[in-house]
Amino acid sequence: MKVLVAVKRVVDYNVKVRVKADNSGVDLANVKMSMNPFCEIAVEEAVRLKEKGVATEIVVVSIGPTTAQEQLRTALALGADRAILVESAEDLTSLAVAKLLKAVVDKEQPQLVILGKQAIDSDNNQTGQMLAALSGYGQGTFASKVEISGDSVAVTREIDGGAQTVSLKLPAIVTTDLRLNEPRYASLPNIMKAKKKPLEVLTPDALGVSTASTNKTVKVEAPAARSAGIKVKSVAELVEKLKNEAKVI
Amino acid sequence: MTILVIAEHDNKVVAPATLNTVAAAAKIGGDIHVLVAGQGAGAVAEAAAKIAGVAKVLVADNAAYAHQLPENVAPLVAELGKGYSHILAAATSNGKNILPRVAAALDVDQISEIISVESADTFKRPIYAGNAIATVQSNAAVKVITVRATGFDPVAAEGGSAAVEAVAAAHDAGISSFVGEELAKSDRPELTAAKIVVSGGRGMQNGDNFKHLYALADKLGAAVGASRAAVDAGFVPNDMQVGQTGKIVAPQLYIAVGISGAIQHLAGMKDSKVIVAINKDEEAPIFQVADYGLVADLFEAIPELEKLV
Numbered sequence: 001m002k003v004l005v006a007v008k009r010v011v012d013y014n015v016k017v018r019v020k021a022d023n024s025g026v027d028l029a030n031v032k033m034s035m036n037p038f039c040e041i042a043v044e045e046a047v048r049l050k051e052k053g054v055a056t057e058i059v060v061v062s063i064g065p066t067t068a069q070e071q072l073r074t075a076l077a078l079g080a081d082r083a084i085l086v087e088s089a090e091d092l093t094s095l096a097v098a099k100l101l102k103a104v105v106d107k108e109q110p111q112l113v114i115l116g117k118q119a120i121d122s123d124n125n126q127t128g129q130m131l132a133a134l135s136g137y138g139q140g141t142f143a144s145k146v147e148i149s150g151d152s153v154a155v156t157r158e159i160d161g162g163a164q165t166v167s168l169k170l171p172a173i174v175t176t177d178l179r180l181n182e183p184r185y186a187s188l189p190n191i192m193k194a195k196k197k198p199l200e201v202l203t204p205d206a207l208g209v210s211t212a213s214t215n216k217t218v219k220v221e222a223p224a225a226r227s228a229g230i231k232v233k234s235v236a237e238l239v240e241k242l243k244n245e246a247k248v249i
Numbered sequence: 250m251t252i253l254v255i256a257e258h259d260n261k262v263v264a265p266a267t268l269n270t271v272a273a274a275a276k277i278g279g280d281i282h283v284l285v286a287g288q289g290a291g292a293v294a295e296a297a298a299k300i301a302g303v304a305k306v307l308v309a310d311n312a313a314y315a316h317q318l319p320e321n322v323a324p325l326v327a328e329l330g331k332g333y334s335h336i337l338a339a340a341t342s343n344g345k346n347i348l349p350r351v352a353a354a355l356d357v358d359q360i361s362e363i364i365s366v367e368s369a370d371t372f373k374r375p376i377y378a379g380n381a382i383a384t385v386q387s388n389a390a391v392k393v394i395t396v397r398a399t400g401f402d403p404v405a406a407e408g409g410s411a412a413v414e415a416v417a418a419a420h421d422a423g424i425s426s427f428v429g430e431e432l433a434k435s436d437r438p439e440l441t442a443a444k445i446v447v448s449g450g451r452g453m454q455n456g457d458n459f460k461h462l463y464a465l466a467d468k469l470g471a472a473v474g475a476s477r478a479a480v481d482a483g484f485v486p487n488d489m490q491v492g493q494t495g496k497i498v499a500p501q502l503y504i505a506v507g508i509s510g511a512i513q514h515l516a517g518m519k520d521s522k523v524i525v526a527i528n529k530d531e532e533a534p535i536f537q538v539a540d541y542g543l544v545a546d547l548f549e550a551i552p553e554l555e556k557l558v
Contacts, residue, residue, distance in 0.1 A: 016512065017377045026381050038494075093358045094349070118494065123376050124361045129319065129349035138320050138425040141346050144487070154428060158487045159342040160441075160496070165428040166318065172424075178477065178494060179487060214389035215358040218371065221382050226519055229540035231531075235553040238525065238543050242558075246523045246540065248502040249445070249469060249558055 004110035007039035009068040038116025041176040044183040047079035076194035077186035096211035098130035103207035117175040128175035138168030250279030255338040266339035268403035276366035288315035301405040316427035323350035324420040340395040357389035364400030378516040399499035443472035450476035452507020456484040492517035510535030
């Protein structure tokens with residue numbers, strides 16, 4: 001079974017981002033970039049499926065700038081077999097990304113596509129669901145457990161009230177939540193080997209996909225700052241403040 | 250301009266987040282219709298018809314919609330939604346699951362988790378875990394939007410008298426089925442709707458120690474949450490997680506116990522009215538957003554707090 005994994009290059013989760021002075025966006029000059037944490041979990045899940053003998057080939061795909069090849073090489077070092085970069089320097093919306101991924105799905109015909117549930121930059125939480133809609137596939141979003149059996153996949157999902165399990169016909173789309181697995185680190189020999197694995201570069205034009213958008217970001221601002229309050233000395237003082245000053249209990 | 254709001258429900262009751270979503274629709278302006286897609290959800294439709302400001306309730310009652318499977322519900326919403334100016338759903342796990350599938354079917358970009366309405370086509374939403382706020386304008390014929398409940402005060406659940414209309418459309422894609430669910434049972438208020446939230450972090454040390462927080466919460470009538478660190482460590486289940494990728498809460502009072510205050514946790518609670526932090530590490534970042542900080546051993550402070558409130 002072929003598994004396709006989509007990964008995104010984003011600002012590293014440890015970086016505290018700053019809004020640009022002209023309010024056009026956040027300042028990403030000279031900040032550390034990494035693979036989106038949820039995408040790391042997606043790669044790990046695919047590698048585990050291959051280790052179990054369920055997956056036979058793992059293709060990793062990213063939509064983004066030339067530099068996203070770094071994240072694809074990371075995925076190759078973690079165990080993916082080959083990579084595809086759909087190169088675009090533009091700031092693409094989730095729908096545009098989903099359309100490009102749909103074109104890759106048509107070309108590659110995977111049985112399972114695994115994506116992160118959301119990217120920690122745009123916080124959209126849309127792409128997997130949109131890809132599922134465009135492909136006409138079932139979707140197991142926010143997955144905490146994925147079990148393939150025959151021509152279907154059982155996905156346990158983290159939902160507001162607890163956990164839900166759905167069964168989807170393959171091919172299907174899965175998006176990962178935090179507790180699906182704990183991603184491994186790439187070993188040095190595997191990092192070296194990854195440099196020799198195939199990496200194909202495509203363009204939206206070559207895939208015949210329009211990336212036009214109905215959304216426009218007008219401005220980006222820093223959130224209202226919350227100022228630090230006071231330190232109280234005792235539990236009694238805390239209770240007194242909450243009752244008489246804040247009046248919340 | 251007519252807005253379609255997707256009701257959040259479990260076939261029995263309307264979830265409170267629906268009231269916040271209707272509030273966002275009211276800010277946009279125009280007639281508000283509510284869609285109840287489910288099975289045997291008559292009581293939900295009746296309750297939805299009473300929500301203040303709702304003009305019409307559409308009920309799609311079919312076995313295919315019983316568990317809100319997005320493969321079946323999204324085509325229904327896309328079909329009905331074509332005639333509307335906006336389609337809104339709460340940014341709950343259900344809304345997040347279904348609405349992007351609707352947007353893609355309608356070939357429009359979605360706007361996720363809005364926290365304010367600037368005009369009928371312009372909205373504000375947090376990005377980068379709330380470290381930046383984007384103003385986004387949409388020129389889509391149908392604007393597809395999820396609403397962060399904490400950004401909008403709920404409308405009244407009573408006072409309306411909307412007409413209820415049945416929708417015949419049945420969509421069963423036949424590619425997905427519901428297997429089962431394990432829902433947390435609790436007598437405490439729901440995390441996202443509670444006026445007071447008490448949350449524990451890695452400092453709780455283990456799941457058993459959360460009993461101290463439950464005791465305090467019961468005295469205060471509060472809900473209990475947790476940081477990602479506490480959930481990842483297996484102290485408590487995932488439905489208790491507050492943060493960027495967990496639940497977003499904004500209660501009157503948020504008490505963070507043994508929580509250091511990682512960016513992704515702050516993203517889920519920093520809009521709370523009053524924040525209290527109890528942590529033995531006085532350098533913990535949580536103190537930078539806390540109105541009242543107490544540097545103390547939580548195992549001494551929490552029982553004392555429980556006695557004094």
